[in-house]
Amino acid sequence: MRLLLVEDDERVAAALAAVLRKHGLSVTHARNGEEALRALLPEPGPAYDVVLLDLGLPDQDGFEVCSRIRRQAAIPVIMVTARADVRSRIHGLNLGADDYVVKPYDTGELLARIHAVARRHTQEAAEALPAAQDPVLRPQPGALWLGPVSVELPTRRVTVEGEDIALTRKEFDLLALLAQRPGVVFRREQIISEVWRTSWEGTGRTLEVHVASLRSKLRLPALIETVRGVGYRLVVPA
Numbered sequence: 001m002r003l004l005l006v007e008d009d010e011r012v013a014a015a016l017a018a019v020l021r022k023h024g025l026s027v028t029h030a031r032n033g034e035e036a037l038r039a040l041l042p043e044p045g046p047a048y049d050v051v052l053l054d055l056g057l058p059d060q061d062g063f064e065v066c067s068r069i070r071r072q073a074a075i076p077v078i079m080v081t082a083r084a085d086v087r088s089r090i091h092g093l094n095l096g097a098d099d100y101v102v103k104p105y106d107t108g109e110l111l112a113r114i115h116a117v118a119r120r121h122t123q124e125a126a127e128a129l130p131a132a133q134d135p136v137l138r139p140q141p142g143a144l145w146l147g148p149v150s151v152e153l154p155t156r157r158v159t160v161e162g163e164d165i166a167l168t169r170k171e172f173d174l175l176a177l178l179a180q181r182p183g184v185v186f187r188r189e190q191i192i193s194e195v196w197r198t199s200w201e202g203t204g205r206t207l208e209v210h211v212a213s214l215r216s217k218l219r220l221p222a223l224i225e226t227v228r229g230v231g232y233r234l235v236v237p238a
């Protein structure tokens with residue numbers, strides 16, 4: 001397992017890296033947001049299985065780094081922070097973080113979480129293959145065309161009138177889910193379970209946030225229609 005540790009505190013980073021290496025992880029240390037993003041560039045940088053991201057970085061806000069990582073690479077991110085408040089936590093998860101650990105943490109628990117997100121990510125990647133059993137999330141070859149919008153499932157690329165639109169991982173998953181059955185109403189619980197793989201109640205608000213951000217990023221507010229009291233459906237523009 002290859003881990004990218006983003007932490008500006010040398011002492012904390014050295015101690016944590018030592019523990020993680022003792023547990024068989026290969027650890028690369030990035031001291032700030034810029035180094036982290038550079039390390040994640042697909043060419044010629046190495047690939048990682050998990051990013052452990054400290055939110056308090058000297059050069060950039062950790063939340064901003066998280067959302068840039070999301071735009072750049074499909075890799076699980078665990079945020080590490082002293083900010084224990086629920087708001088930060090929800091904000092982090094909205095930006096596509098896969099998990100959230102509050103300092104001071106127990107190393108055993110951290111290791112368990114690292115393995116859990118990596119495992120979940122590998123499973124999701126396997127399920128995204130064309131041979132997957134899930135009839136809803138199974139990608140079709142090539143792109144789905146929804147009026148001016150194209151959604152390429154294998155490459156996770158979205159364009160509007162030929163222009164690339166950068167989406168977070170969950171935004172893409174949500175769009176891809178709705179786009180595979182235009183006109184069909186998806187229930188909120190169904191979407192939350194498919195996209196977030198949880199039935200956690202707090203995700204309800206997260207879903208709204210993602211729908212709003214998709215509408216605005218695609219500049220097509222009518223693309224995703226709210227079906228009051230039920231859920232959402234995708235309406236293909238004429």
Ligand code: CA
Nearest residue numbers: 008054056057
């Ligand atoms: Ca820090």
